[in-house]
Amino acid sequence: MRVAFSDLSTPPPTWAEIFGNPNPVEVEIGPGKGAFLLAMARNYPERNFFGVEISKRRAFRLAHLIEREGLANAIVIHADIGCLLRTFIWPNSVSVYHLYFPDPWWKRRHQKRRLLRDDFAHLLASTLAPGGKIFLASDVPDYFAALVQQLTAVPSLTRFPWQRDHVTRKGKPILTDCERKYREAGHSLLYAGFHKHV
Numbered sequence: 394m395r396v397a398f399s400d401l402s403t404p405p406p407t408w409a410e411i412f413g414n415p416n417p418v419e420v421e422i423g424p425g426k427g428a429f430l431l432a433m434a435r436n437y438p439e440r441n442f443f444g445v446e447i448s449k450r451r452a453f454r455l456a457h458l459i460e461r462e463g464l465a466n467a468i469v470i471h472a473d474i475g476c477l478l479r480t481f482i483w484p485n486s487v488s489v490y491h492l493y494f495p496d497p498w499w500k501r502r503h504q505k506r507r508l509l510r511d512d513f514a515h516l517l518a519s520t521l522a523p524g525g526k527i528f529l530a531s532d533v534p535d536y537f538a539a540l541v542q543q544l545t546a547v548p549s550l551t552r553f554p555w556q557r558d559h560v561t562r563k564g565k566p567i568l569t570d571c572e573r574k575y576r577e578a579g580h581s582l583l584y585a586g587f588h589k590h591v
């Protein structure tokens with residue numbers, strides 16, 4: 394993990410300062426074990442990938458894998474995306490948000506811990522660059538519907554019928570760890586895309 398950010402009195406670094414280049418930045422929220430982020434970074438060196446993972450163990454494990462592969466275009470940070478959206482991520486700066494099977498806490502009693510709380514959808518939209526996209530996948534219909542509803546309510550966003558099109562340079566699908574597991578188990582999965590107006 395290469396980003397240290399402890400002084401809230403100074404402005405956060407820009408993506409160009411963090412990655413050392415002006416390439417577009419894609420943020421994966423909750424990369425977990427990191428199969429998707431690692432594969433995307435390997436296949437698309439002209440884009441930067443920034444993982445935000447609230448589990449310390451997972452974040453450190455993924456940071457180790459990134460270092461081991463020497464992927465200069467990938468970074469993972471141990472943080473809560475809800476906090477980063479308010480303090481760290483510049484408005485209109487993210488080219489893509491990847492939000493895949495984001496909430497392990499979808500049961501009603503876990504509602505307080507959900508990403509969906511507060512103004513999550515508005516914060517995502519405001520930090521997204523004009524023309525930027527949000528890709529969403531879930532296996533929990535109620536949760537998916539609630540998230541889609543929140544995002545649809547943001548005036549600057551429009552939904553489009555995204556299925557699955559993240560592939561390697563050779564056209565092989567790039568899946569997340571959960572996605573692979575759920576597909577193998579025969580679960581039906583839900584996908585949606587949103588883009589921000591230019």
Ligand SMILES: C[S@@+](CC[C@H](N)C(=O)[O-])C[C@H]1O[C@@H](n2cnc3c(N)ncnc32)[C@H](O)[C@@H]1O
Nearest residue numbers: 423424425445446447448473474493569570571
């Ligand atoms: C069910 S796992 C999915 C992991 C991965 N996206 C996949 O599809 O395999 C959800 C991940 O989101 C992370 N997470 C949950 N809430 C988060 C938050 N507020 N900020 C950052 N990461 C979060 C969890 O720690 C976990 O690693």
